[in-house]
Amino acid sequence: MDISSLSETNFNSTDWINTNFRNFEGKDKNIFISSFVSKLQLYVQQVNFAVEDTSQQLIGNLPRIIKDVKNLHSDVESLQQRMGQVRSEVQAVQEETGDCMESLEKLNRLQTKLQVVKESLQESDGWGNLISELEDSFERNDLMSVCEKLVSLQKSLVAQEKLAGHSERVSQVEDFKNRLEALASPSVVQAFSMSDLTNSQKYVKIFEGISRLPQLKQYYRAVQKTSLQQQWKETIELADNSNNFLLNFYEYLAENCQKQVKWCEQVFGESSKDQPFLILTEVLPVLQPSRDTQILQILKNSNEKLEILEKFANANKTFVNQLNSLLNNNAVPLSKDQTIALSESVFDYFQKFIQQYPRIEESHLFNQIEKVSFGQTNAGDSIHQLENSNKKIFDWQKEACQRCEVITGDLSLCKLIGILNGFLSKVLENYVKTQRQLNLSIHSEQNWTLLQNCMSLLQCLSDFQTRLTKFEKFLYEKMASLEEQITNYNSSQELTIFSICERSELKRLLTSIRDYQQKRTDPSAIGFFPSIYEALKASFIETHDISLTILLSPIEQQLRNIQPHDNANNPAGFDMPAFSFAPQECITQIGQYLLTLPQHLEPLLLSPSPLLKIGLEMCNIKYSQSIPCADVLLSLVVEQCCVMYQSQILQIKTLQAGAAKQLSVDIEYLGNVVEELGLSITLQLSQILNLLKASPENYLSSSAGCEPRLVTAVRQMRNIISTE
Incomplete structure (x- = not known):
């Protein structure tokens, strides 16, 4: 256990x-x-x-x-x-x-x-000796000895702080420091100009000893600024009117900056690696001649203004990327304010060109569209020209967006969208001109060729709309990218073009971007180009109406020949049987024409291209049904034919009994033809047929269920007295 x-x-x-x-x-x-x-x-x-x-x-x-x-x-x-x-x-x-x-x-x-008083008195006794030795050192131009004596004077000055006359002694020491600085300045400038490391380090020790190292750094910056200004003038002279002067100067600045970072670290210490970047911040805005002046001269003498701006904008961007790389690789601690100031020194001069860019881009785009000839006398040639231009138009717009990104960092993207609205409106004017050509050709050209042109124009419009939708998606992606860059700008330590914008301006830009994004998610909104989509929709419907007009033109001509049947062959007014009436020739012509329509429509619409299918659906919702497009168009022709026939009938003032029978025979014939096509005449035309066939005695009872307007019109035509 x-x-x-x-x-x-x-x-x-x-x-x-x-x-x-x-x-x-x-x-x-x-x-x-x-x-x-x-x-x-x-x-x-x-x-x-x-x-x-x-x-x-x-x-x-x-x-x-x-x-x-x-x-x-x-x-x-x-x-x-x-x-x-x-x-x-x-x-x-x-x-x-x-x-x-x-x-x-x-x-x-x-x-x-x-004890303090004793030491002060001792220092006071030695003050005169130090002054005398200091003067001797000044006479010998012995900078190191002068520096040593000044350091001793400074210590003695601290010890004599409690004695009378201290402020006079302070002024005396400052005067000696000024004399030392003046004595050393030529040698300092020479050492900095020659990048003499040994002597420069010696002067750092001297100026540190007299607590004037900031003044020594000012000498260094002044020497560097003078050197860079001279280099700028030489670069412009050597450029010989080429457009590479800014890129060459920036390359020199980046290379010099990299060297100076290491040199400053050796001379002034680890904490002074920011000096070359501070020099760039000071020297770039004051270059003579200024960068913008040089660029303006080139722009005045050139027709390729956008290409020139792109070149200089790329130079700015490349230079900033090099500076960002130098800052990161050398761990240079620039504050946010210093980073913004350096960014402004690079980009601020270019701000006037960013403001001019929308106007230049607009002029360029409209010149592009003017170069494309749309003055064709033949509608078919115009449509072919439109088909070929669609791709070019949207390629031009994408190129404009790319230029906007390069030149303005997309800061002008919202303005560019407004310009593109005007540009696309100008393009759509060519579609309107082509539609007018088709309208004018309805009675002068073969109908089937015109119909083919209308279908081609619908397909071209659909291609335009499809490309526009894709282009909008491209713009939304650019908008999202721009929004992300602006949002991250405040937390970023990198140099960027956004630094030239006021905070309020960036907020307005963000608001505009979010408004556009809101439109995209709003079902009732139509993206960036609402007016263009409305104009496109009108063009779709207008082109489809032209197609219907073409198909209805022969019917309209025949309907004009319809006249009320007179009673010349029936003077006694006998009521002849219905079988003695035959359809009028104009109606039989219409019937034969309708029966031939399928063989003409099916080759065009039996298997329409996806673009044409989209275009037809934009014109009429019936095309979205699961029936052939040719059948839909045929039904629309028949429907419109019935409407036209009905309108023609209602224009008749008086209708005798024989004429009424003749008209009813004609309508029945048309109904049979339409039935052979698998369709039916309209309800109104069917009601007119019933009213024409009704006897005067039973007219009121036979008109039950018919539209009152039609009942009254037919009764007046037939001279039937109302019994109501």
Whole structure:
């Protein structure tokens, strides 16, 4: 039996008994229980003996423990009494010696003041000697000796701070510093001009000694600015009227800046690596002649203004990328304000060209569209020209967007969208001109050729709209990218063109971008070019109407020949049977024409191209049904034919009984023809047929369910007296 588990903290009697029981599995249970209980009783007895023994020992030791506690208590009381005595003695000593300590402190302060005065007097005695030695060093032009003496004077000046005439001595030391600076300045300029590392480091020590290191850095910046200004003039002269002068100068600046960062670190120390960048910030805005003046001269003498601006904008961008790389690689710690100032020094001169860019781009785009000839006398040639121009138009627009990104960093993107609206409106004018050509050709050219031209124009319009939709998606992506760049600008430490914009201007630009994005998500809005989409929709419908006019032109000519049947052959006014009437020739001509339409329409519309299908659906929602487009167009022709026939009928003033029968026969014939085409005449024409066939006696009852307007018109034609 394992009794070690009885002392465990998580002991469980049930588990322990079950575990021991499983160890005796297969044996007699009664034997196990009696044996297990006997062992437990034995262990309990042993525990009782051990507890009793321990209790006896504890009882025997209690008197000794009580005695020790009493002794400890008496010792504590004795210690408390002794501590009280010591406290009293210390308090008495403090009272006796307090006045003495205060006197000692006063004496110590007086001694310190006397010591300071003594040292000041000693320094004052040595001041004249130092002045004399300093003058000797100035006469010998010994800069290091002058510096050493000035350092000693500065220390002596601090020691004489409490003596009278201190301010005069301060002025005297500053005068000596000015003389030293004036004496050293020619050599300093020469050392900086020659990039003489040894002498430059020597002058740093001298100027540090006299606490004028900032003035030494000013000398360095002045030398560098003069050198860079001279380099700029030489670069312009060597450029010989080419457009590479700015790029060449920027390359020199980047290379020089990289060298100067290392040189400044060696001369001025790790914290002065920003000096070359501060020099660029100061020198670029004051270059003579200015960068913008040079560019303006080139623009005046060139017709390729956008290409020139792109070239100089790329030079700016390349230079800024080089500077960002130098800043990152050399871990130069420019503050946010210094970063903005450096960015402005690079881009600020170019701001006037960014403002001029939209006007130049607009002129360029409209010149492009003028070069494409749309003055074709033949409509088919004009449509072919339009088909060829679609790709060019959107290529030109993408090129304009790319130029906008390069030249303005997309800051003029919203203005460019306004320009593109005008440009696309100009393009759509050519579609309108072509539609006019088609309209004028309806009665002068073969109908089927014109119909083919209309379908081609619809397909061309659909191609234009599809390209416009893709172009809008491209613009939305540019908008999203621009928004991200502007949003990240405040947290970025890199040089960027956005630094030339005021914060309010960037906010306005962000607002414009978000307005455009809101339009994209608004189902009722039509993207960047709402007026263009409306004009396109009108062009789709107009072109489709021209197609219908072409197809209806022969029908319209025949309908003009419809005249009321006179009663010359029936002077007695006998009521002739219906079988004695035959359809008029003009109606049979219309019927034959309608029956030939499918064979002309199916080659064009049986399997229309995807673009033509889209164009047709823009014209009429019926084309989106799962029936052939040729059948839809045929149904529209039939519907319009019925409307025209109905209009022609309603123009008749008087209709005799024979004429009414003749007209009803004509309508029935047309209905049969239309039925052969799988269609039916309009409800209004069907009602007119019923009203024409109704007898005068039963006219009122037969007109039930017909439109009142038609009932009245036919009744007046037939001279039926109303019984109402």
